[in-house]
Amino acid sequence: MYSSELIKGTLKTIILKLLKENKRMYGYEITQKVKDLTGNKIQLTEGALYPSLHALEAEGILTTETEFIGKRVRKYYTLSEEGKIRSEEKISEFADFMNTMKALLNIDPKTV
Amino acid sequence: MYSSELIKGTLKTIILKLLKENKRMYGYEITQKVKDLTGNKIQLTEGALYPSLHALEAEGILTTETEFIGKRVRKYYTLSEEGKIRSEEKISEFADFMNTMKALLNIDPKTV
DNA sequence: CAAAGATACATAGTTTTCTTATGCATTGAT
DNA sequence: ATCAATGCATAAGAAAACTATGTATCTTTG
Numbered sequence: 437m438y439s440s441e442l443i444k445g446t447l448k449t450i451i452l453k454l455l456k457e458n459k460r461m462y463g464y465e466i467t468q469k470v471k472d473l474t475g476n477k478i479q480l481t482e483g484a485l486y487p488s489l490h491a492l493e494a495e496g497i498l499t500t501e502t503e504f505i506g507k508r509v510r511k512y513y514t515l516s517e518e519g520k521i522r523s524e525e526k527i528s529e530f531a532d533f534m535n536t537m538k539a540l541l542n543i544d545p546k547t548v
Numbered sequence: 549m550y551s552s553e554l555i556k557g558t559l560k561t562i563i564l565k566l567l568k569e570n571k572r573m574y575g576y577e578i579t580q581k582v583k584d585l586t587g588n589k590i591q592l593t594e595g596a597l598y599p600s601l602h603a604l605e606a607e608g609i610l611t612t613e614t615e616f617i618g619k620r621v622r623k624y625y626t627l628s629e630e631g632k633i634r635s636e637e638k639i640s641e642f643a644d645f646m647n648t649m650k651a652l653l654n655i656d657p658k659t660v
Numbered sequence: 661c662a663a664a665g666a667t668a669c670a671t672a673g674t675t676t677t678c679t680t681a682t683g684c685a686t687t688g689a690t
Numbered sequence: 691a692t693c694a695a696t697g698c699a700t701a702a703g704a705a706a707a708c709t710a711t712g713t714a715t716c717t718t719t720g
């Protein structure tokens with residue numbers, strides 16, 4: 437696990453990227469996917485994730501469908517058309533930012 | 549300039565890295581150095597930088613010396629012994645984090 | 661079969677971190 | 691003489707995430 441401050445500011449980028457690749461995901465699924473893909477290094481907390489999903493929905497970036505699995509509710513999120521554009525923007529902005537930071541911190545890719 | 553949320557959580561890492569390489573720097577110098585090294589992409593605000601420097605000093609990570617250039621005061625910051633260790637840790641943690649994010653976001657280095 | 665753990669949502673209160681705004685003072689350039 | 695740059699600092703507010711809590715269902719295990 438990373439010190440929490442590092443992860444700040446990356447949450448929306450992560451959400452948008454996962455939804456871009458998986459079309460349709462629900463909240464809990466996102467937390468598990470991130471946990472798996474990062475080998476437990478990044479564990480999204482629900483207290484951060486759900487408000488963030490709601491905010492993206494309110495902005496019109498995500499749309500939702502609610503389904504019942506037995507009696508249990510499941511809320512699927514999908515990128516809207518605008519969301520697809522925003523998703524691309526966010527990801528490339530983050531990629532650019534990482535390059536800038538890599539240069540600033542003089543991190544040699546081979547040693548990383 | 550990046551959307552400000554991206555830069556969050558990286559400030560201390562940047563400070564510690566610059567001090568590791570330059571031995572002794574003052575606040576304003578840090579803002580200019582970051583601006584130069586990133587081609588204006590990252591501009592630290594004084595309202596963020598000074599409180600952060602003070603916090604690091606209070607934690608015993610940085611030590612200070614005040615000098616007068618003419619009548620103008622200049623406060624130099626230097627890594628303490630503990631600071632040197634923490635600096636290494638922070639930088640390698642960040643490097644690790646960037647790799648994790650790169651994998652998570654599936655960013656191809658060639659396209660970045 | 662009871663309890664514990666996993667699944668699945670949600671929100672309220674608090675903290676951390678940064679932004680915006682402001683203030684003071686000196687120095688250099690036009 | 692005035693404006694931009696240098697150089698420090700802090701206070702008020704916003705944004706984002708964390709911690710804690712709540713509800714409820716389903717699955718595994720002793």
